[in-house]
Amino acid sequence: MNITNQTALITGATRGIGRALTDQLIAGGARIIAVGRDRDRLAALTADHGDRVVPHHADLADPAAVDALLDAVTGRHPDLTIVINNAAVQAHTDFLAGDAHRARPVARREIAVNLDAVVAICAGLLPRLRQRPAAAIINLTTGLAMAPKRAAPVYCATKAGVRTFTRALRYQCEQGAPHVRVCEAMMPLVDTDMTRGRGTGKISASAAARAVLDGLRRDRAEIYVGKARLLPALMRVTPSLGYRMLRNG
Numbered sequence: 179m180n181i182t183n184q185t186a187l188i189t190g191a192t193r194g195i196g197r198a199l200t201d202q203l204i205a206g207g208a209r210i211i212a213v214g215r216d217r218d219r220l221a222a223l224t225a226d227h228g229d230r231v232v233p234h235h236a237d238l239a240d241p242a243a244v245d246a247l248l249d250a251v252t253g254r255h256p257d258l259t260i261v262i263n264n265a266a267v268q269a270h271t272d273f274l275a276g277d278a279h280r281a282r283p284v285a286r287r288e289i290a291v292n293l294d295a296v297v298a299i300c301a302g303l304l305p306r307l308r309q310r311p312a313a314a315i316i317n318l319t320t321g322l323a324m325a326p327k328r329a330a331p332v333y334c335a336t337k338a339g340v341r342t343f344t345r346a347l348r349y350q351c352e353q354g355a356p357h358v359r360v361c362e363a364m365m366p367l368v369d370t371d372m373t374r375g376r377g378t379g380k381i382s383a384s385a386a387a388r389a390v391l392d393g394l395r396r397d398r399a400e401i402y403v404g405k406a407r408l409l410p411a412l413m414r415v416t417p418s419l420g421y422r423m424l425r426n427g
């Protein structure tokens with residue numbers, strides 16, 4: 179898909195990979211509907227990019243805010259052609275630590291942002307996207323969707339959910355709306371706030387964004403970025419090794 183003159187909605191556009199995607203899409207000639215929680219960072223985006231960015235403040239953990247976002251986008255942006263579900267949160271939760279009062283609301287929030295909102299945004303915007311001659315949905319996942327890590331059971335489960343949802347939605351579009359590409363972009367470890375203080379061999383957010391947009395330009399259904407490219411083969415050939423390698427991440 180050609181990026182020039184497209185209108186793209188990006189969730190979590192204010193930081194990390196989402197911010198890099200925003201900058202690179204704008205550099206490629208797109209306009210961005212930027213969704214984030216942090217008003218100062220949204221303001222910084224518009225200061226940097228002017229009218230190439232339409233900021234939308236929303237806490238995606240709140241279903242009412244997601245509904246309001248969908249109403250605003252369907253009402254005001256009939257030219258929407260690209261949706262990138264990038265926003266996510268990752269909590270490290272020990273379910274044996276006995277702190278159920280903390281674990282439950284944190285888990286609900288992760289499920290709401292990482293999975294619920296992704297499904298709602300796809301469902302809400304697909305009718306609009308399918309009216310366009312060509313459109314794309316890109317959902318960001320992680321290798322942890324294939325082989326979870328011990329420390330973040332809910333994050334891994336939500337990303338496995340997004341991976342499966344994305345594939346099944348792609349089947350529907352291939353049949354009923356083949357001009358709408360439904361794509362999964364699987365990230366390796368990327369140097370962002372989400373991974374601060376842990377992991378080695380990270381790639382930059384700009385390198386990750388470049389790989390995602392390269393996959394979009396080439397109409398790839400599955401974009402495996404950096405080391406994530408090795409994972410599908412590893413999980414086919416020796417899943418036990420794959421599970422071992424990722425469990426302590």
Ligand SMILES: NC(=O)c1ccc[n+]([C@@H]2O[C@H](COP(=O)([O-])OP(=O)(O)OC[C@H]3O[C@@H](n4cnc5c(N)ncnc54)[C@H](OP(=O)(O)O)[C@@H]3O)[C@@H](O)[C@H]2O)c1
Nearest residue numbers: 190193194195214215216238265266320365367368370372
């Ligand atoms: N970093 C990695 O190593 C890595 C690896 C695999 C997959 N991924 C995936 O890549 C994507 C981006 O990750 P990242 O590392 O760039 O994350 P990040 O640096 O932590 O940024 C997260 C973004 O999501 C937004 N966000 C979080 N909660 C939100 C909420 N409730 N409502 C609205 N926006 C919310 C944040 O907005 P505010 O600024 O407003 O808070 C921020 O823009 C995620 O889907 C993640 O799972 C990342």
